[in-house]
Amino acid sequence: MIQTVDLCKRFGALVATDHVNLSLAPGDRHALIGPNGAGKTTFINLLTGMLRPTSGRVLLDGADVTAAPPDKRVDLGLVRTFQINTLFLDMTVLEAVTLVVLARTGAVRSLFGSLRRHEPAAGEAWELLERIGLAQDAHRPARQLAYGRQRLVEIALALARKPKVLLLDEPAAGVSAADSRHVFAVLDRLPQDIAILLIEHDMNLVFRFAQRISVLVAGRLIATGLPGDIARDPRVREAYLGQAAPLEAASA
Numbered sequence: 125m126i127q128t129v130d131l132c133k134r135f136g137a138l139v140a141t142d143h144v145n146l147s148l149a150p151g152d153r154h155a156l157i158g159p160n161g162a163g164k165t166t167f168i169n170l171l172t173g174m175l176r177p178t179s180g181r182v183l184l185d186g187a188d189v190t191a192a193p194p195d196k197r198v199d200l201g202l203v204r205t206f207q208i209n210t211l212f213l214d215m216t217v218l219e220a221v222t223l224v225v226l227a228r229t230g231a232v233r234s235l236f237g238s239l240r241r242h243e244p245a246a247g248e249a250w251e252l253l254e255r256i257g258l259a260q261d262a263h264r265p266a267r268q269l270a271y272g273r274q275r276l277v278e279i280a281l282a283l284a285r286k287p288k289v290l291l292l293d294e295p296a297a298g299v300s301a302a303d304s305r306h307v308f309a310v311l312d313r314l315p316q317d318i319a320i321l322l323i324e325h326d327m328n329l330v331f332r333f334a335q336r337i338s339v340l341v342a343g344r345l346i347a348t349g350l351p352g353d354i355a356r357d358p359r360v361r362e363a364y365l366g367q368a369a370p371l372e373a374a375s376a
């Protein structure tokens with residue numbers, strides 16, 4: 125579904141992404157971990173097209189998208205979550221998700237036409253909100269929701285794009301433990317055909333969610349494998365020196 129081939133990114137003398145080869149098949153639940161500054165965000169930005177690689181390629185569903193702009197990649201099914209912006213915060217949750225459904229289907233251009241034409245989009249948005257447990261907040265402005273619920277709205281907005289590949293950059297950062305559990309319960313129930321790449325610092329969440337884990341250190345992928353193998357890998361333990369406790373807990 126998505127594949128990088130010898131992907132490299134230099135910032136001057138610094139090699140932030142060093143010949144990274146990583147691929148996800150439909151339905152994969154893959155986590156990308158690594159210490160601070162390892163290059164995780166840079167890698168995500170190379171996938172979404174926010175950054176151009178120095179060399180190497182990005183393939184999406186077999187098509188070379190290395191030179192494609194971000195919006196084209198979204199149209200092709202590569203979607204990442206974003207913090208809700210001011211526009212969406214002032215809409216109700218249902219309006220915001222409906223707007224993204226309309227943008228996806230091209231109908232947003234006729235937004236000021238008959239409202240009746242937008243009923244299917246609102247219906248789809250409603251179903252989505254029910255699926256991820258946000259229906260009770262559908263008619264509230266996103267701004268009024270608790271921070272943890274707003275993170276769910278961000279996931280809903282990404283899902284409204286019907287992604288083939290979903291990139292999640294710390295989807296539960298800054299939320300309470302209870303809300304974080306809810307976010308991950310929602311992620312567990314996402315359609316099985318979506319490939320998900322998760323970046324997450326919380327090892328308990330990583331090991332709970334991922335079927336495969338890749339470890340990035342100083343821009344290089346030092347290991348990819350099953351969670352148990354990653355937790356026991358001496359190179360990974362070395363990279364997380366001083367932080368081995370989460371690996372212990374996760375591999376137990």
Ligand SMILES: Nc1ncnc2c1ncn2[C@@H]1O[C@H](COP(=O)(O)OP(=O)(O)OP(=O)(O)O)[C@@H](O)[C@H]1O
Binds near residue numbers: 158159161162166
């Ligand atoms: N635009 C840029 N210009 C120069 N250096 C950059 C730029 N963006 C990132 N870097 C450097 O590239 C390296 C990788 O950074 P990146 O943010 O991708 O790491 P990360 O794994 O996401 O870190 P963290 O877990 O702390 O968010 C770091 O050394 C960072 O300082």
